[in-house]
Amino acid sequence: MSTPPPPAAAGLTARNLTAQLHYAAQGNPVSSRPETSVANCCPGLEMDFRAAWRRLFRGVTLREYDNLITACTLPPEVIAAAWRAAGRPEHPPRDLVGHRLVRVTTHDGIDTVFTAPLTGPAPSSPADQILLTTTDNPEGLAPLEWSNALAPILARHQGGHVTCHFSPLPSEAYLPHDAAAVPIDMAVEQFFADDTAVIAEALAEAGELTQGLCSPWQNDYRECSCYYWASARPDFVNVEVGRDGLAHGDNWLQKTRTGSYVPDDYADTRLILYDDLFADWERLLRFQIGGRDAEGEETDPQ
Incomplete structure (x- = not known):
């Protein structure tokens, strides 16, 4: 665990709700603040x-x-x-x-x-x-x-x-x-509890703001491709330029590397599907080094 930051300088007190919402509480890292998230809630x-x-x-x-x-x-x-x-x-x-x-x-x-x-x-x-x-x-x-x-x-x-x-x-x-x-x-309920920046329990009890979330590694990571929060994940891998002058390679989610890109389709069994990720994502999702993974390796032994 990292050492908590020192307390705020004496005299700096967040008094209104806006100030409290923007206040960096002691011990909370910057990554816990809403403005540093992917901004999708x-x-x-x-x-x-x-x-x-x-x-x-x-x-x-x-x-x-x-x-x-x-x-x-x-x-x-x-x-x-x-x-x-x-x-x-x-x-x-x-x-x-x-x-x-x-x-x-x-x-x-x-x-x-x-x-x-x-x-x-x-x-x-x-x-x-x-x-x-x-x-x-x-x-x-x-x-x-x-x-x-x-x-x-x-x-x-x-x-x-x-x-x-x-x-x-x-x-x-x-x-x-x-x-x-x-x-x-x-x-009409009060949104905040006792003039604090804490959402009132009458609206949301502990855990209720997260109880309906999906598992992002199995859902959003598969679905959102390269246009959303998972933009850092691979898409077009093992790319080579063919004699026709076009780029050829694999969809990262292809079960078998063929050098021929398979367009994303949630029902195409040539690709890793949601159920596959739920059951075995640690094995199926492979590291890329320089835009390539192991040549000839198949992610599905079948």
């Missing part, structure tokens, strides 16, 4: 920041990437009263799991919606735009990213109350923002 390699927004409205838990309710602690009598007030007195649900948060209205009259229409060119006329609907998504909607959708509510109303509008029935499909909905007054 939705989901990401270090954390899935979407998890911090799931319980922003006290009493319900949203799915990390859309407006589906996955857990509910609202008392059944509160839900029943809301259903009666909305003119739906018969058979109110005991909880809101499976329902959707359609929109939020703040007390200054501003509506926040959580989906947007998907549009694209019409097959019969590429110059025309149509709503892109499917059987599973008949309204042609896509969820908005939480940090953008909820940030204004958090900035103005944390610690206060807003009106959340929930779908009357469970819904697997996304619903338009003007769909019939049942309003319930909801408390």
